[in-house]
Each structure stands twice: as structure tokens, then as C-alpha cells.
Amino acid sequence: MEELSVGIIIIGDEILKGQVVDMNSSFLCKEFYSLGIKVGKISMISDSIHDIASEVKILSKRFTYVITTGGVGLTHDDVTYEGVARAFNDRLILNDKMVRYYKDYCGGVVSDIETNPQLRIAFVPKMSEIIFLSTKNDDAFKSWGKFPVVKVSNVIILPGVPQLTKLCFKEITKLFFRNNSTKFYNKVLYLKCDEVNVVHALNNAVKKFKDLVVFGSYPVMNNPIFQTKLTMEATDEEQVKNSEEFLKSLLPPDDLVDPIIVNAADDIYKLIESPDKKNDIFTATLQTSVKIVEDALTKYPKESLFINFNGGKDCTVLLHLVTAVWQHLFKTLPSIHAVYFRNSDPFPEIESFIQESVKRYKLSLTITPGPIKTALSTLLAQHSEWKAGFMGTRKTDPFSENLIYFQVTDESWPKMMRINPLLEWNYSDVWKFLSTFNIPYCCLYDQGYTSLGSKDNTKPNPLLAYKNSDGITCYYPAYKLNDGKSEREGRC
Known part of the structure; x- marks a missing residue:
């Protein structure tokens, strides 16, 4: 299966001027990473037909897919469709599907953009594929029923409003990105010491796991809990675990801060x-x-x-x-x-x-x-x-x-x-807290004990007992107990 690659283009003068904070690139990168797809490039460009066309032309040849956000509204500076059309030597047409969708918004079925400027949003590249995405799972847009997203060749054009971007992306994921075969495995080490103190150990780990594991080192300022974060990433789960153990063996145990404590x-x-x-x-x-x-x-x-x-x-x-x-x-x-x-x-x-x-x-x-x-x-x-x-x-x-x-x-x-x-x-409540925050607990609770005293007065809870295929009595873990009032059934 082909390994997918992605480029992202964030479009908007307001972002380049610092008037609006870009939230979409961070969201998209996290989502793609969780799908096993690394974003190869993020471009942030102005509402310029020339700039859009130039960047789309370059990225569409380099990546499997290109995602654009912004510039698909009704006003004069919404020129993403025109820029994408120019990138593919295409032209804009009044798309029938888009007209039918926006007719209620435009106040009726019309075809004259001069008398109905709202209809401008229905002008898209001729070679466009119109993908109607369900909005039923989002309360803010549930009444719409569906929303059209334009795809031109390998370029998927999303709106710039963050909430709508998120909704659209979750839907297009099902169509284009769900079956990606790659998965990333990660480990993170948090250290109380300065980054300079771990350079030697980190270099040894990088050398040992060359081409197998990607390491990262990040100094953290003004944090009383930890001062350095080390990351390990691989597509092989065993390799990333091995790299973590090797690196930990080279570091002073007192410098390591448990991730559970950090967060x-x-x-x-x-x-x-x-x-x-x-x-x-x-x-x-x-x-x-x-x-x-x-x-x-x-x-x-x-x-x-x-x-x-x-x-x-x-x-x-x-x-x-x-x-x-x-x-x-x-x-x-x-x-x-x-x-x-x-x-x-x-x-x-x-x-x-x-x-x-x-x-x-x-x-x-x-x-x-x-x-x-x-x-x-x-x-x-x-x-x-x-x-x-x-x-x-x-x-x-x-x-x-x-x-x-x-x-x-x-x-x-x-x-x-x-x-x-x-x-x-x-x-x-106790078990919900432990599971919600992934907190380690004593292993006896996984052996059917629901309340712990001493060895001479505590047994596994009989209500959790069952017979396995060999007829041997076993016990479900403590969190499987349905009636909390019976948690002391194993205590004498």
C-alpha cells in the first residue's frame, strides 16, 4: 500500500498580519499524525491568486494530498477556488450542485452573480469533485444536514473557520485517510536536568538506533516539574520500547520524572x-x-x-x-x-x-x-x-x-x-478515576481482590470468580465488580 504524504496550505491575510491565530494547522497535524501520516510541509500564504496557484502547483506534485484552509467565502478576498483553478490551468464555472445547495442561502435559484453576489461561492474549478459531508454529528451545524467540500485533483479545499474545518476533516478522513497502513509509536522521557546534561546519552542512543528510531530533544523553560523532554518515535513498537529502555539506562534515575506526574x-x-x-x-x-x-x-x-x-x-x-x-x-x-x-x-x-x-x-x-x-x-x-x-x-x-x-x-x-x-x-468512582487518568495501581486488584488488608484476612472477592476452560477457578479484575457494596466480600 502506498505511503500517504500530505502538505497543508493555510490561506489568509488576517493570519499573516497576526489578526487571527492559526488553529487549523495544529489540529490537522495532530489528526494526520494519529492516522500514521506525517505532514511534509505547512505553507502560510496571503489571499493572493498568484501565491495560491504557485504553492498549490508545487505541493500537489510533491504530496499525495494537499489540504487548503481558508479563502472560500463570499467576499472579494476569498480567492482560493480561483487560485487552485489556475494551478491546474483550469477555469471557474458556476457548478450546478453548488448552486442547488446554496439556493436557500442565496434566496432562490439564480444564475446571475451580478445581481446575486452571494452566488459567488458556487463558482469553482471546472474539474472539481463536489463532496457532500454530513454535519449531523455536530450540534452547531446539525441543521445544515450536509456541507459541500471541493476537491480538485489531489487538493482538498476546506473552509477556514476552525470548528467547520474540524467537522469537515473528520468526514473526509473516512473517505481518503482511514486505511493508511502506517502507525507511529512514541515514548517520552521527562527530565529534571538541563538538556546539556543528556547530550552524551542521547547521542549514544541515536547512534545505536540509527534509521530505526527518530529522537527529539526539547528544552523546557520556567517549568518546575521538568526541564528537558526527550522523544522517541518509530513505526516499530518494539524498537521504540527498546530505545526508551536503552536511553533510560544511560540517565540518572533521579532525573526522570514519571509522565503521570508531569500531566x-x-x-x-x-x-x-x-x-x-x-x-x-x-x-x-x-x-x-x-x-x-x-x-x-x-x-x-x-x-x-x-x-x-x-x-x-x-x-x-x-x-x-x-x-x-x-x-x-x-x-x-x-x-x-x-x-x-x-x-x-x-x-x-x-x-x-x-x-x-x-x-x-x-x-x-x-x-x-x-x-x-x-x-x-x-x-x-x-x-x-x-x-x-x-x-x-x-x-x-x-x-x-x-x-x-x-x-x-x-x-x-x-x-x-x-x-x-x-x-x-x-x-x-475510584475505578473511573484510576482508568480516566491511567494511574498505576497494585497488581492484586487485577487478581480479583477488591479490598486489601493483610494476607491472613484478605482473599479474592468470590463474586468475581469464574471457571476457565480447564475448570480452574479464576477471578475477574476488581473494576469488573458491579455492586460496589460488595467490595469487602473478600475480607474476613
Whole structure:
């Protein structure tokens, strides 16, 4: 199958003058890349028939397809059709299909452009193919039913309005670009060090994977989370994975920042601030939790806070949530202390996951044996600055139905403020959060465990059991549990 290539021409005086920001080229490049097609060139030119004709003539010979945006309206400076016609030594004609489509807009069936200047948009190159695209999937244009896009040879002429460009492109993708055989695989490394510190390692990787993997290095200014971004790209998934591992082996582990951490704040705040999600129950619940964490981080000095982290699903959500809000408020990686109250017989998988999380979130972790009340007393005596702790408690947990978001410990307990951002969450909310933000969790949850205690009191949830083809009992992963009220069925 022929490997597709694409050139893009952005047309508009207003863009060249800086009066309008070009959004179409960025959108088109991302879309083509996701389809396994690299854009070979982007040209940004004026509303000039000569410039359009010249650029179209060059790019149409070089690429499989050329996409133009802009210059297809009703006014004097909309000259894209004429420029494209000249590129192919063609002429403009009043196209019958276009006339029939625009007749309502033009106020009736007419053929005289002098008395009906709106009809100017129906003058297209004689050799044009008119492609009518459905607009039913976009609320803004649903009433139109369809919209005409002109194709001349290998040149597809799109409107310049970004929302309409996006709609048209999604439709023409089904016609011309869906069956492309190429797929790009990517890996990204984020580093806390300056670009100059990785040059030697990067050069070694480039040499080892020459002609197999494309590497990129990008310095990042004024970012407290990372200072350098390294990218790896290949059409072979195994090669790009190998290149990532090789490059990581040459870099100091402490300089690597996990991608999940890099995007934590942006991903969560983008979701809760999205107009499309304003009536979504999960988003509203998350928004409330974010507000609780924000209040805690602004009310208490940073050094007075700690977070309870035992490696369970709720604490994993809590840790990521606090990390995201901390980044959003302070523009830095969190420096909060974590405490693991270890039970007498912990799962080795939990222990391993906790250590992975320490590395991922750059935690300062204190491990202390239970029982929790005694251990907490000792810790607070050792750390007099600790005044409040983040807890992953939900109201569905035993003896927690009456808790509030900020709650002082009971009289019989060491005095401190318990901060409970997840109180109103249910079982499905926890798994939706973990899956939405692609957050790693303890592998035991993929083995049928739905609530984790110690080895001597925790089994896989029997409600997730099934027999495989050999008659052996297996378990579905925890997120498959339909009834969240049964999450503790495996606990003794």
C-alpha cells in the first residue's frame, strides 16, 4: 500500500498580519499524525491568486494530498477556488450542485452573480469533485444536514473557520485517510536536568538506533516539574520500547520524572473545568474533592501535612489527587510526607507497589508497624509540626458514614485533623478515576481482590470468580465488580 504524504496550505491575510491565530494547522497535524501520516510541509500564504496557484502547483506534485484552509467565502478576498483553478490551468464555472445547495442561502435559484453576489461561492474549478459531508454529528451545524467540500485533483479545499474545518476533516478522513497502513509509536522521557546534561546519552542512543528510531530533544523553560523532554518515535513498537529502555539506562534515575506526574494537574483541572462535563456526576464529585484538597493546602503550612498511603486503591487515588492540586497551586512537585502503617502480614505485592509509588511521586516515606493508634501517637510525638493528615476514607468504609471532610480525631486518639477528600466517592468512582487518568495501581486488584488488608484476612472477592476452560477457578479484575457494596466480600 502506498505511503500517504500530505502538505497543508493555510490561506489568509488576517493570519499573516497576526489578526487571527492559526488553529487549523495544529489540529490537522495532530489528526494526520494519529492516522500514521506525517505532514511534509505547512505553507502560510496571503489571499493572493498568484501565491495560491504557485504553492498549490508545487505541493500537489510533491504530496499525495494537499489540504487548503481558508479563502472560500463570499467576499472579494476569498480567492482560493480561483487560485487552485489556475494551478491546474483550469477555469471557474458556476457548478450546478453548488448552486442547488446554496439556493436557500442565496434566496432562490439564480444564475446571475451580478445581481446575486452571494452566488459567488458556487463558482469553482471546472474539474472539481463536489463532496457532500454530513454535519449531523455536530450540534452547531446539525441543521445544515450536509456541507459541500471541493476537491480538485489531489487538493482538498476546506473552509477556514476552525470548528467547520474540524467537522469537515473528520468526514473526509473516512473517505481518503482511514486505511493508511502506517502507525507511529512514541515514548517520552521527562527530565529534571538541563538538556546539556543528556547530550552524551542521547547521542549514544541515536547512534545505536540509527534509521530505526527518530529522537527529539526539547528544552523546557520556567517549568518546575521538568526541564528537558526527550522523544522517541518509530513505526516499530518494539524498537521504540527498546530505545526508551536503552536511553533510560544511560540517565540518572533521579532525573526522570514519571509522565503521570508531569500531566497530573493539567489532566484533572481540564476535566473539572470542561463545560461538557458540568452535569456529569463523577466530575462534580471530583470537583468537590479538589476543592477540599485546595482548602487544606492553603489553610495548613506545607510542613504540617502528611498523607496516609498504604498502597490501596483509595490511597492511590488520594495520592494522585493531592499531587495534582499541589502542582496546580504551587507549580512544584509535592514535598509532602507519606506514612505507611504496615500491618503484621502485608502482601509482598503491596510492599512492591508502595516502593514503586515512592519513586514515581518522589515521596518521603515513613514506614511504621501498627496498630495505627499507637503508631500515630509515636509519629506525632516525633513530628510535632504535623497537624493534619490526608486520609483515603470513604463513607462506605466501616464506621465512616458520619464523618465530615475536616474532622478532628476522637478523644481517645492522638489529636490531629483528619482530611477526607474522598468521603462521597463510591467504588465505581475510584475505578473511573484510576482508568480516566491511567494511574498505576497494585497488581492484586487485577487478581480479583477488591479490598486489601493483610494476607491472613484478605482473599479474592468470590463474586468475581469464574471457571476457565480447564475448570480452574479464576477471578475477574476488581473494576469488573458491579455492586460496589460488595467490595469487602473478600475480607474476613
